[in-house]
Amino acid sequence: MEERKHASRLSAHVKERMTQRSISSAAIDAAMHYGRTLHIRGACVHVIGKREISQAAARKIDLASYEGVHVVSVDHRIITTYRNRNLNNLRRPGGLNRRRRRRRSIL
Numbered sequence: 001m002e003e004r005k006h007a008s009r010l011s012a013h014v015k016e017r018m019t020q021r022s023i024s025s026a027a028i029d030a031a032m033h034y035g036r037t038l039h040i041r042g043a044c045v046h047v048i049g050k051r052e053i054s055q056a057a058a059r060k061i062d063l064a065s066y067e068g069v070h071v072v073s074v075d076h077r078i079i080t081t082y083r084n085r086n087l088n089n090l091r092r093p094g095g096l097n098r099r100r101r102r103r104r105s106i107l
Helices: 003-006 011-022 025-036 050-057
Strands: 036-040 043-045 069-074 079-085
Touching: 011 079, 025 043, 025 050, 025 069, 025 079
Parallel strands: none
Antiparallel strands: 036 043, 043 069, 069 079
16 A cells, blocks of 8 residues: 555656665655655755654654665655665755855965
8 A cells, every 4th residue: 555655656767776675665655754855956865864763763663674765756756765874975955165165365
C-alpha cells in the first residue's frame, strides 16, 4: 500500500536505484515524512540523519535503520535516492561565497 502512495511520483531511475541500493519504499516514506528538507541546486532533498533519528526516538519511532537515506525530488517527483551518512557535503544555497569575507585594503 505504501509503495502505491509514491508509485506515481517515482521515476524509472529511482526504482532502479532503490533495487540496486537496497532502499525500501518504507525508507523513502520515512525520509519524506521525518527527514529534514534542504533545497539544493533546484532540487528538494529529504535526509534522515542522527538528529532526526533522536527526535523520532523521543516519540517512540525507530528510524535507526534508515540513517543516511537521501531522497531527491524535483517538482514533487522523486528522481533518485541514495544512502550517505556524512551530511557535511550537502551544498547549501550561497555555498562558500557567504562564508568568505572580503578584506578591504587600507590605502
